[in-house]
Amino acid sequence: MAMSTIQPFLTSCSSFIRKNRKRMEQLQQHSAATTTPNQSHNQSLSSKTNSPLQLPGTAANEKTGGLENGFANDFDSGTGSIASTSNANSPGPTERSSFLSVSQMVRQQSDTTHNNRRLMRSSAVCDDRPATSCNITREKLHMLSPNLQRPTKLVTVVDKQTNEEYIKLNQYRMMEEIGQGSYGIVKLAYNEHDKNLYALKVLDKIKLVKNFACFRPPPSRKNKPVPSVLKNPLQLVQREIAILKKLTHPNIVKLVAVLDDPNDNYLYMVFEYVERRSLLELPTENPLDEETAWKYFRDTLMGLEYLHFQKIVHRDIKPSNLLLSETEQVKIADFGVSCEFEGIDAFLTGTAGTPAFMAPEALTEDSSVFYSGRAQDIWSLGITLYALVVGNVPFRDEYIIALHKKIKNDPVLFPEMPKISEQLKSLILGMLKKDPGHRLMLHEIKQNEWVTKFGLAPMPSEEANCQLVTVTEEEIENSVRVIPRLDTLILVKAMGHRKRFGNPFRNREAAGGSVRMRRKSSSVKDPTYVPPLSTASAVQAQNSGLENTEERLKTDRPDAKPLEVGIETISLRGKNGYHDKPLPTPPPIPPRRNQIASCSDVPP
Numbered sequence: 001m002a003m004s005t006i007q008p009f010l011t012s013c014s015s016f017i018r019k020n021r022k023r024m025e026q027l028q029q030h031s032a033a034t035t036t037p038n039q040s041h042n043q044s045l046s047s048k049t050n051s052p053l054q055l056p057g058t059a060a061n062e063k064t065g066g067l068e069n070g071f072a073n074d075f076d077s078g079t080g081s082i083a084s085t086s087n088a089n090s091p092g093p094t095e096r097s098s099f100l101s102v103s104q105m106v107r108q109q110s111d112t113t114h115n116n117r118r119l120m121r122s123s124a125v126c127d128d129r130p131a132t133s134c135n136i137t138r139e140k141l142h143m144l145s146p147n148l149q150r151p152t153k154l155v156t157v158v159d160k161q162t163n164e165e166y167i168k169l170n171q172y173r174m175m176e177e178i179g180q181g182s183y184g185i186v187k188l189a190y191n192e193h194d195k196n197l198y199a200l201k202v203l204d205k206i207k208l209v210k211n212f213a214c215f216r217p218p219p220s221r222k223n224k225p226v227p228s229v230l231k232n233p234l235q236l237v238q239r240e241i242a243i244l245k246k247l248t249h250p251n252i253v254k255l256v257a258v259l260d261d262p263n264d265n266y267l268y269m270v271f272e273y274v275e276r277r278s279l280l281e282l283p284t285e286n287p288l289d290e291e292t293a294w295k296y297f298r299d300t301l302m303g304l305e306y307l308h309f310q311k312i313v314h315r316d317i318k319p320s321n322l323l324l325s326e327t328e329q330v331k332i333a334d335f336g337v338s339c340e341f342e343g344i345d346a347f348l349t350g351t352a353g354t355p356a357f358m359a360p361e362a363l364t365e366d367s368s369v370f371y372s373g374r375a376q377d378i379w380s381l382g383i384t385l386y387a388l389v390v391g392n393v394p395f396r397d398e399y400i401i402a403l404h405k406k407i408k409n410d411p412v413l414f415p416e417m418p419k420i421s422e423q424l425k426s427l428i429l430g431m432l433k434k435d436p437g438h439r440l441m442l443h444e445i446k447q448n449e450w451v452t453k454f455g456l457a458p459m460p461s462e463e464a465n466c467q468l469v470t471v472t473e474e475e476i477e478n479s480v481r482v483i484p485r486l487d488t489l490i491l492v493k494a495m496g497h498r499k500r501f502g503n504p505f506r507n508r509e510a511a512g513g514s515v516r517m518r519r520k521s522s523s524v525k526d527p528t529y530v531p532p533l534s535t536a537s538a539v540q541a542q543n544s545g546l547e548n549t550e551e552r553l554k555t556d557r558p559d560a561k562p563l564e565v566g567i568e569t570i571s572l573r574g575k576n577g578y579h580d581k582p583l584p585t586p587p588p589i590p591p592r593r594n595q596i597a598s599c600s601d602v603p604p
């Protein structure tokens with residue numbers, strides 16, 4: 001090639017390199033001098049709490065993060081777009097520049113998550129073709145991360161590097177604090193491998209145990225064993241991890257990795273970073289309009305359907321546990337009190353979750369009576385929907401007992417303003433039926449006229465939305481089991497057949513059945529309420545070959561001692577629908593090792 005052709009090309013190359021190097025140097029100087037208000041706040045917070053996980057030099061992180069990511073070239077466009085939309089509340093120039101580099105990473109993560117999904121859908125057709133034919137270059141493909149479809153990684157060796165700028169855990173550079181939960185703080189973290197941001201939940205194992213020791217209930221008198229979960233709160237975290245590990249759905253926050261080094265006092269849960277955090281802070285003067293609430297509600301419904309399909313009840317659905325991604329996708333988070341179940345529903349006792357979102361049937365003093373976990377989730381979802389459009393929860397009181405009374409007895413009232421459509425009111429009221437038997441079920445909500453816009457926007461089928469995840473033997477061994485009593489199994493089985501939460505024995509009693517009330521419940525005002533059949537009588541009925549529930553009811557022996565039976569001994573649902581397997585006979589089966597009593601052990 002002639003020298004005259006190459007010369008101008010070389011000149012333009014060298015000028016391009018010079019120009020860019022200068023810009024990168026400017027950027028480095030600029031970022032090094034930058035401290036966000038968040039950062040200084042967190043620095044003071046970290047020093048106050050004397051946490052060993054002090055805020056790293058985020059400016060340096062952002063600087064290197066941006067440059068390493070090859071973001072330097074996008075910097076101008078990012079600045080432009082953000083600056084042009086800034087208002088009086090916008091950060092100042094120095095704040096803005098440091099904010100921008102994080103925001104660019106965030107945008108990239110959202111894009112990649114979005115692209116990932118697009119890519120996954122198109123991968124079948126694109127696999128054998130050059131990546132460019134799918135509008136995604138090989139280079140970009142490499143950047144497509146995090147792969148939220150990947151199973152959760154469990155890492156037991158954590159290499160902690162500390163320098164004056166930041167703390168690094170394996171590939172994760174810790175950045176500013178983004179939230180605090182009851183068990184620990186949540187920090188933003190930059191993953192050097194896939195160049196994305198994550199939310200890192202930091203749990204102090206020692207503090208967990210110590211705090212627990214302080215508040216542990218006094219030893220029980222009548223030699224009653226303390227429920228096993230209460231012995232070690234780490235088990236709650238382990239349960240949360242065991243549950244989260246199995247979940248992969250666009251509307252559930254993904255647990256990407258768990259860093260748990262036995263030599264480290266801290267346990268780190270690495271979540272996908274959801275940029276816009278919680279859906280709505282309550283109370284608010286600015287609730288969502290119906291259209292926005294509709295979109296968020298449908299997302300939440302999809303997430304909840306997937307959860308229930310995976311045999312998990314969340315137990316703490318509320319707006320602050322619904323995170324919003326930058327692409328306006330709702331992600332259900334916080335599985336701290338969730339429960340895994342077998343069979344068709346979780347049988348819960350005791351209270352867990354947030355008082356204002358608890359269902360009336362969960363507020364009973366009698367811890368021996370079980371209630372449906374699915375129905376509890378529907379109630380919380382109803383309260384959440386109400387709160388999204390009204391700006392506050394329907395039942396409020398500063399005293400917990402008074403609040404419980406209101407939840408159990410008061411009707412749901414809607415304020416005059418904001419104006420809420422009749423269809424939405426009717427849906428909310430259907431989800432907030434005090435009697436779980438009359439409460440809407442998930443499949444009914446999916447077909448509701450407000451949800452589907454009178455059929456114009458049908459929800460995807462359960463089959464399309466859910467895929468049953470496979471659970472390994474080890475996971476089963478290590479996961480917490482729900483061990484309902486046999487009577488509850490019978491009750492729920494009957495509910496399964498009828499496809500309603502309602503007590504199938506109620507009408508029998510109303511018709512003059514011989515069943516005694518087993519509890520005096522202030523929560524259940526319905527005079528026709530009949531508690532589940534006691535276990536011993538159910539077993540007796542089974543042994544005597546009495547198959548139908550009416551016959552079993554008649555054999556109820558109120559003085560009989562209840563018997564606890566592991567649910568894994570009974571299969572309620574087979575491939576071809578529901579079927580009976582022989583019920584276990586007394587004496588009671590001793591609990592296996594690793595079995596933790598039930599979800600009722602979760603402290604309120």
Ligand SMILES: Nc1ncnc2c1ncn2[C@@H]1O[C@H](COP(=O)(O)OP(=O)(O)OP(=O)(O)O)[C@@H](O)[C@H]1O
Binds near residue numbers: 186253278
């Ligand atoms: N994946 C995430 N992405 C972005 N922010 C998050 C993420 N997870 C948690 N957060 C933020 O951190 C805060 C604390 O979360 P965390 O799950 O530890 O506790 P919580 O749900 O608020 O409370 P608790 O643990 O007491 O129920 C949340 O309120 C949220 O703002």
